[in-house]
Structure formats: structure tokens, C-alpha cells
Amino acid sequence: MKYDHISFVNYNMNQLVLPLDLEILIPQNHLSIIVHEAVEKLDDTLLVQPYKGGGRPSYHPKMLLKVIIYAYTQKVYSGRQMEKLLTENIYFMWLSGSQTPDFRTINRFRSERMKDIIYQVFFSIVELLREKGLVKLEHYFVDGTKIEANANQYTFVWRKATEKYEKSLDDKYRQLALQIEHILENEEKTAPSMGLEEKLKETPITSEQIEQSIKKLEKHLETEPKNKEAKKAVRLLKKDYLPRKMKYEEQNQLFNGKNSFSKTDNDATFMRMKEDHMRNGQLKPGYNVQTGTEGQFITGFSLHQRAGDPGCLIPHLQHLEEHGVKPEKIVADSGYGSEENYDFLEREGLTAYIKYNTFDQEQKRNWKKKIERVENMEYDEELDEFICANKQSLVFQYETSKTSENEYVSIKRKYSCFECAGCPFQKTCAKGKEQKTITISLENQRQRKEIRERLQSEEGRKLYSQRKCDVESVFGQIKHNQQFRRFSMRGLQKNKIEWGLLCVAHNCKKMQKAIKRNKVKEEIGCQ
Known part of the structure; x- marks a missing residue:
């Protein structure tokens, strides 16, 4: 049977095909180009700093950094997988200049060469975002998430x-x-x-x-x-x-x-994770990652070994200031609403939009009916007394002080009412006890009043509502879309590097979307 009537496109594996330059095959504003341009704008002395010189020539640090960042944008966190893609994927081949470092070289660069410069690299990218007008570094939406460590959960x-x-x-x-x-x-x-x-x-x-x-x-x-x-x-x-x-x-x-x-990662602390598939509240080794965003760009991060968020805010903001970033307005959820944090932000001249633990309850109608709450009692500043619902005085008894891990001293004052016998509100107010007592910090009460007024303002409502779709969506992007729920390296220092690279990769992806969006706007404007 003859097939003369059937035609095919010419197929010859020995035919030399042009172009030989891989860049021609890469679409305009492709993510690999964004990564390339971002890394090229970094100061050469910053990346060359970890090298001592001498011996066999090393692979260029900018090339290795581009490969790793682009790999993180593609949900590739393994050095061996990166090595494989350097010979199979044209975007990796273009970024590396067709060089093929092995996985050991990639891992050594990531864990050792980047050890002392990861924050400088990250904040250099943040500065680039500011220059492009993508962030202003005025608003700072901060939240924490727990990432599981690369450690055995039973070696505690x-x-x-x-x-x-x-x-x-x-x-x-x-x-x-x-x-x-x-x-x-x-x-x-x-x-x-x-x-x-x-x-x-x-x-x-x-x-x-x-x-x-x-x-x-x-x-x-x-x-x-x-x-x-x-x-x-x-x-x-x-x-x-x-x-x-x-x-x-x-x-x-x-x-x-x-x-x-953990015995397999000594820096990891056992914490409760949200990803509790067994539903038994099992503790797992991990790190508390504090991350700040603006417009869903990551503008700051730090890793902590304590499970609670309140004690992480001050070290996190101090770390930001060390690298030249000091936002004007701090927006966070009620997990950060402590007297110590409010005091620190006030002393640093930062405006806090941070809820305290009872703020949402105070917005409900039945809150005013809770006569036992100190917020619903009158305070006589001259006599230093609180007036209860029965017009009786709660007089000052004594004060105690408590020092936090960050050496902040909080002073608590105790007030008692000695006229509770026969009071019609005794069951509700004093919970059936002989006398009603309250222990409060007057400083914290003053702070709460200011925060309440600030959050109830038009700007406060707008900023706080933005928090959920700003920082929390970034965690969703990283954990769900990027499928990053567990560190691949061990030790606090190495995990800082990994999270920093992930943040840079996230910012590059957001930068690409912003460039495409602006281009579409320009085309619509031209039409």
C-alpha cells in the first residue's frame, strides 16, 4: 500500500537547528527573566564575600543563586532535583549558562555560602520592590506560622x-x-x-x-x-x-x-501544629516563623524557637530595624496584644493596630451587661478606686510585679470590695464569693483604651480588615500552593536560609504578576 497522499513535517534529528541561544526561546517577562534581573541587581561584593579564593575556580554565586531561587518558585527544594533540571529544563539551562553544578555544590552554596548573607540578599530584593513602587514599607502586616522541622517527631x-x-x-x-x-x-x-x-x-x-x-x-x-x-x-x-x-x-x-x-534537630522545639491529621493534638518539632507583608509581598521574616507569638514580636521588629526597615504602622491579630508589646511600639514611635484578647467580645451587645468586668466599672483616679454596679468601692490592696522573658516589668494591682454581703449582684459579680476582687494593670487599661479608639476608627477598620487577605493569604500561598510545610534542612541557621530563599522566590512571583498586570493596564489605556 502506498502512502504518497500523506505528508509529515520534516523530522531529522541530525539537522542543525537555529537559534542556539536559549534566551530567544524564553517568553517575555517570564519568571526566569524576573529572577535573573533581580539577582543581577544585587551587589557583587555581597555574594563574593563568603569566598576565600585560591584553588579550583568556583561556580559564580549569582548563577547558583538564580538557579536555587527559580527552583523554589517551581516547588523544587531538593538539590538532586535541581541538578537534574539543569540538564533537562531550558529555563534552568539558560539561568546557569548551560553549566551543570552537581547537587553537592548546590547544597554547599545554599547551606554554607548563604549562611551570613541571606538577610542582606532578602532585604536587597525588598529594596528593589520599593524602588519599583510595589511596596512603600509604611504598613506592616505581621503574623506567625509554625513550620515542621526536618526531624523525627519521636526523638523529643x-x-x-x-x-x-x-x-x-x-x-x-x-x-x-x-x-x-x-x-x-x-x-x-x-x-x-x-x-x-x-x-x-x-x-x-x-x-x-x-x-x-x-x-x-x-x-x-x-x-x-x-x-x-x-x-x-x-x-x-x-x-x-x-x-x-x-x-x-x-x-x-x-x-x-x-x-x-529534638535529638535529630537540636534547635527545633516541640509545638502544636495546625496540620494535625491524627486530631490528637500531637506535638511536633518545628519553628515559629514570623513574617511581615505589604500588598502580599514579604517585607520581613525571622525564625523563633518559642511557640507563642506574643514574645516573638519585639525580637522580630528589632531584627527588621537592624536591616534598615522600620514601618510606621504595625497590624497584627490579638495573639500579639500584650502590655509589653504595646509599650515597646509606643516607645519606638510605631502605631499599633493590634487587637487585645477581649476586643471582639466588647463589640457585642451583651458585653455591657457583664457587670463583673472591670471595663464596665467606673474608676476614681483621685481615690484610686473602682465603683461596682451597686455603687460600692473596690479599694486598692497591694501590687505585684512580673518580669517577662524580654525583661519587661509589668505591675499588677489588686482591688477588693468589702461590702459584698447582701449585695443583689454578689452571685453574678463576685461569683458567689465573700468579696469581689480584681487584679489589673492600670497601664494596660490605658493602652487598651487607645487601641480600642484606634481600631474603631475608619482607618483602623480598613487596615485590620486588610490583614486577613494580606499576610494570611501569603501563608496559604506558601503552604498550599508551594507545598512547603516542612523544612528540608536541619538547624536554626540553615532553616533561616531556606525560609529566606522561599520569601525571595515568593516576591519574584508576585513581581512577575505585578509586571503583567501593569502591562495589561497600559495596553487597555492605549486602546
């Missing part, structure tokens, strides 16, 4: 457990130390030491002390080799007490203010 060490076991070990050592002293004193026929037991109780036990006890016993055994008690004590100290004490001391250093850590 808890500080309370370590403290408990270490205390038990110290007590056992103190008892053994008395026996050791008794052995040495009897053999040397000297008078027993006075007050040794009290001295041991007062002195914290260290591994050096245990080692000294071993040396004393070993020296004693040189002259009395048949002393069974001394031999038993040496064996117990060497095989049990000393290794355990050294382990507990090492664990205490790794805690470094944390309540827990």
Missing part, C-alpha cells in the same frame, strides 16, 4: 524531665559522696569532716566534681587495692553517674531557654 527531650532526673542523680551522688568521704577518712585515720552534708546540699553538682571523686578513689586504691567499697564506688561513678551527669549538662545547654528539643 523535655526540660522538666531532664531537671527531674538530674535532681535525682544529684541526690544519689551526695549520698555516695558522704560514703566516699567516710571511706577516705577511716583509711587515713583522720577526724571526719564537719558540715560536709550541709556543704554538699548548698553546692550544685557538676561533672567536674564527680571526676574529682573518681580521682580521689583511684589514688586511694593505689595504696589499698583490696578495698571493695572504694572499687564499687569507682565503678558506679564511672559507668553510671558521670556519663549521665555529662548527658544532662549537654541537654541543659541545648535547651537554651526552650522547654524541649
